Every structure is written in C-alpha cells, then in structure tokens.
Amino acid sequence: MNMLPLTPTGQTPLRVMTIAGSDSGGGAGIQADLRTFAMLGLHGCVAVTAVTVQNSLGVKAFHEIPLDVVAGQISAVTSDIGIQAAKTGMLASAEIIATVTETWRAEGLAGTVPLVVDPVCASMHGDPLLHPSALNSIRSQLFPLATLVTPNLDEVRLLVDIDVVDAQSQRDAARALHALGPQWVLVKGGHLRSSTMSPDLLYDGTDFYEFDGPRVDTGHDHGAGDTLAAATACALAHGYSVPDAVAFAKSWVTECIRAAYPLGRGHGPVSALFRLTQ
Template sequence: MNAETKSRVSVALTIAGSDSGGGAGIQADLRTFAFHCVHGTSAITCVTAQNTLGVMRVDAIPPEAVVAQIQAVIEDIGVQAAKTGMLLNQEIISAVAQQVETLQISNLVVDPVMVSRTGAQLIDDEAVKTLRDVLIPQATIVTPNRYEAQILSNLPINSLDDMGAAAQVIYENLGAKAVLVKGGGMQGTLRGVDVWFDGQKLEVLTTKLVETKNTHGTGCTLSAAIAANLAMGKELWSAVQQAKEYVTNALTDSINIGKGQGPVGHFFSLLHN
C-alpha cells in the first residue's frame, strides 16, 4: 500500500466555537473525529476564554471569515459529513445555512447549541428563530437537549412521553430527517436517556448511567461522533447508536482536571495502556 492510498480517509467538518479549556467545541470535535480515524477539518465561529469553572469571554468570528473557512475546506478537500455546534448569532447562522445549501453539504448533524443543560439561554431569540427556520430544515439529524427541544417543539418536557412527543413535533414541523432528543438534562432515571424519531420509528436509547461531575463537552462529542460515523458510511440509526456508546465510554473515563467540571475522555481506550 503506497502513501497516497493510505491517505484516503474519510473527512468530516466541524463548524463550531473554540473552547480554550479543550473540553468542548472544536477541540472536542476534532478529538472525536480522530478517535474514529476520520480526518477532521474545521470552521471556527467564535473564540471563547473558558476553563472548567465557566466562560469568561466570547468573541465572534466575522461571518465572512466563517464562510471562507467552509469554502476552503469543501472546494479542495471535500467532506463526507459535517456538524454544527455553537454558531453564536443570527448572522453566522444565516451564513452557514447558505453555505450548506450552496455547497450541497450532506450528512449534516445540527447540534442546536442555544440553551445549556442547566436551562440558560446561550443565544438571542432572533438567532434561535434563524437556526430553526433556515439551518435545521437542512439537517440529516438534529440533536437538541431537553431545554432546546422544549423551545423547538413548544412543549414542556418532564417525562419520557414528553421527550417522544417533542421529537415528533420537531420532525414534523422543522424538516430535519431525524431528531434525537437528549436526556442529559433530565432528572432521576431519565438522566442520560435519549429519544429518537425519524418519521417511522420512535426509539429510546439507554446505556449505563455514569456518575461523574466531569461531563463537559458531552453534547459536542455525541454530535461529532454521529458525524464521524456518517462520514465513514454508516447508516444514520447505526451512527447514532455507536455515537451513544462512544460517549458513554468517554464519560466512564472522564478527566478530572481543573477546579470545576472536567471533560469527557475522548481517547478513553488508550488511558489504560
């Protein structure tokens, strides 16, 4: 096998923010891609100053610069899948959505980063509306957490049935090909339980519950793992199942660094060698 043959690997693109603490965002996405032996490319939407204790500052990248990054990757390298994370504002969301359509980016995983797992809104109402109206309809799958699903569906979510109802409403009203409502923000036995709907089947995804405070980057990692599996040619439902397993294992070997909430262990299988 020559070097050229060996270099032909699947490629995925992450369009998201930079996390200076390395636990989430672009940094988590690229580690996740690498673990799956997928070459990771990126378009950075914002730069944050943050650590395990929280976010101290956020600076947006100009929409034109975000567009230039996406075009540079697609026009030369090409990608088999892409994911979006923190897009920060209406202008960036609109620019990204236009590029997805113009460049015909397929296998798009939209992690609609707009509300934290604790319920704090991260982007303004106009940005939420733009995300809902122009980007999510182009998604292969959208992966809202509990609070994001409440906004997207206009339904309260307090039970497993509520999660299923929200997933169906989001699918029917917003146009994504599939919806995965994440249960990381749920309480009790529903914590970590996710609900899938693709217009045909409603499925509940459960794995072992991992007790750890170090869960930073869980949502980014899940959506990146789905994108990585799609880039490798996996069928969507299989990609979601395998991504869920990957995140569970990464939580099992989460990293206890800093004074606050550490990140998941993206290379968990290497930690015991």
C-alpha cells in the first residue's frame, strides 16, 4: 500500500489531535490513535475526555475529565502548536460534547480544520462508553461540525434507528445520517455479516462511494474503528480529498487488522506496528 510521506528528520511534521478517552489496556482510544499518528509520521496531540478502566475483556468503569480541563487541552494545543486535522472518539457525556463543540467554535477551528467524528457509543464488548442522554448531543451539536462521521452499524442503529442488513439499508442509513449535518458520512460495513467482504459506504449528500475490502478472519480487532478514523484524519491533514483519505484509511486499517496480535484473555488489538517491518 502507498504510505503517507514522512517529514525529514529535524523538521516539524504535520500535527493531528485526538479528542478521546484513554484505554488502560492500550488497545483502543487515544493509545490506538497515537500509534497510527506516529506510524504515519505525524505529530500527535491529545485532549483526554475520559479515563477508562479497561483490559482485553472489557470496560470495567470510566472517569470523566473535568470540563475545564477538556476545553483547556484543546485551547492550549490549537493556540500554540496548531493542528491540521483532528478526530474525536469517546466523549462520554452530553456535557463533554457541548464543551468540545463550544471550544472548537471558540478557537476558530470550525470550517477550517478537518474533523473526523467517530461516534463512540459502546466498546466492542457492548460496554457503554456514552451516557444515553448524550446521543442527541452527538446528533445536534457534534455532527454539524464534522467533515466526516464514521459510525459502525451498532452506532448507526442508535443514532438513526436503522438496522443495516444489506446495501439498500446501508444507503438509507447514510442518507439519514447526512441529514444530521456532517459534510460526509462513512457507514462502515465491518459488522455486516451478510457480506463476505467488508463494505464501507461513503456519502456526501449527492454521490455514493463504495470501498470494499477483504474480511480478515481474526478475533483480534480491538481499536479498528479508532485506527480507521485516525488514519483518515492523518490523510486529511496531508490535504487528501475525503474519498482519497477514506480509501487510504481503509487500506491502512486492513493491514493493521492483518497484523493484529493476541493480548490478555480477550480480544487483542489491531496493530499499526507492522510498518516497523517495512
């Protein structure tokens, strides 16, 4: 696969921010995002929204970061270091979502810095990572700021009450999600078990773009959604168009899934470390 260009040693690389939760097991969340940022040659910045108590078997608990600290992290980084793109992950509550969106606007980032929204609602084990009351905040506050939203099929069901079972319902879901305000929608098909492939569908309100890929037979896919969104943000930071950024991220996460490794007694993480062998 074609990689993003690396910045020469000693020169400042492009910067990308993850606004997300910490995974104590290191498989997903900001830990997965930072691995992808680093392996793709970008400088990663963070705004931690929550700290999870988590391992390969699931999420045991989580603690929300105070609102002023969440806002302060975003402001401190963007006012000094500057970023070329960002992505969100676990935002935990309606209050944190409101804080992130208000800070994003206050810092003049809306419409100027590409924002990839991964609407994290639950872990891959089904453990809740978002208070139910916050779903409407995602729809009404966060989505209108998004360059791209990247829900999986479980998140689609929660956000627009559409059960994606085939290509037609995947298109229906993309239309319903786009109506909530993002510029682009990517309905991921990794959980679409009726297909032998992993079909992702991108939509801009007019045209559909299909990204198919092989379904990798593995039980170790923790952090795949985070990794896809992070890679997309990296490509957008480089100036890629949204379709080209998604195509790159699709190929990247596929290789990360191929390189996944066992960890603990549950699901191991996808691995961006494969690039170290290239």
